[in-house]
Amino acid sequence: MSKGILVTFEGVEGSGKSTHCERICAYLEKKGFEVVHVHEPGGTRIGQQVRNILLSGENEEMVDRTELFLFMASRSQIVGELIRPALNAGKVVVCDRYIDSTVTYQGYGRGIDEKFIKVLNKFAVGEVVPDLTIVLDVETPIGLKRAKKRLSGEKPDRIEKLKLSFHQRIREGYLALARAEPGRVRIVDVDRDIKKTERAVKKCVDRFLQKRKPMKEK
Numbered sequence: 001m002s003k004g005i006l007v008t009f010e011g012v013e014g015s016g017k018s019t020h021c022e023r024i025c026a027y028l029e030k031k032g033f034e035v036v037h038v039h040e041p042g043g044t045r046i047g048q049q050v051r052n053i054l055l056s057g058e059n060e061e062m063v064d065r066t067e068l069f070l071f072m073a074s075r076s077q078i079v080g081e082l083i084r085p086a087l088n089a090g091k092v093v094v095c096d097r098y099i100d101s102t103v104t105y106q107g108y109g110r111g112i113d114e115k116f117i118k119v120l121n122k123f124a125v126g127e128v129v130p131d132l133t134i135v136l137d138v139e140t141p142i143g144l145k146r147a148k149k150r151l152s153g154e155k156p157d158r159i160e161k162l163k164l165s166f167h168q169r170i171r172e173g174y175l176a177l178a179r180a181e182p183g184r185v186r187i188v189d190v191d192r193d194i195k196k197t198e199r200a201v202k203k204c205v206d207r208f209l210q211k212r213k214p215m216k217e218k
């Protein structure tokens with residue numbers, strides 16, 4: 001049984017996951033927790049190579065099932081190499097995207113059977129499921145606009161290039177997940193004011209920590 005806590009951040013492109021993962025890590029460290037911040041796909045040497053294959057604009061011919069297995073490959077590596085050991089050592093792991101990204105992108109987005117994705121997720125991560133998942137919810141066009149702005153001149157990757165309707169299905173997928181698992185999946189509305197979103201994320205994490213029994217601190 002793991003002694004740590006796994007918190008995952010999810011949302012459409014440009015919803016602010018990277019920004020708010022960083023801020024919540026700093027907040028938790030200040031509170032005395034040992035925190036490990038990782039992101040998917042990638043996060044390990046092998047995972048980074050898989051990420052490059054997955055996102056490269058040169059790999060347009062990739063079929064949906066190949067994409068699905070590559071995300072799973074990157075995931076099982078990061079779980080085995082980083083996440084499980086950190087949880088076993090009693091740390092808080094904050095992960096930018098995890099199992100729910102595959103349900104939304106490859107399930108709601110690409111149309112692959114959700115039940116099959118969940119079976120593969122279980123195979124890839126075993127017992128390492130999130131204790132808390134924060135979905136940063138923003139209207140899809142706003143998120144995409146922010147992501148585009150951040151790219152400033154860089155070419156969009158293979159998945160960023162997909163049509164607005166694809167990204168809209170992802171948002172619907174996250175909202176459906178939150179309805180299905182309200183105990184684990186919490187929606188935080190992304191406000192135009194970053195500070196306001198930050199406060200809402202902290203409140204969500206604090207509530208979770210209060211309900212949970214005390215864990216090892218630094």
Ligand code: Z5A
Pocket residue numbers: 011012013014015016017018019020040041071097098099101102103105106146147150159160190191192193194195197
């Ligand atoms: N993918 C998949 O298909 N299946 C899977 O199983 C997994 C992933 C794990 C990974 O891309 C791609 O892989 C992703 C899903 C797919 N593709 N898409 N689309 P990635 O890792 O390169 O990027 P990302 O995960 O999509 O995130 P991102 O584009 O880096 O965005 P973000 O992290 O959510 O946002 P951000 O960089 O923190 O913020 C964006 C900008 O908005 C930035 O300038 C901020 O200052 C600004 N911002 C943030 N918060 C606010 C608020 N509250 N107000 C205003 N502005 C804000």
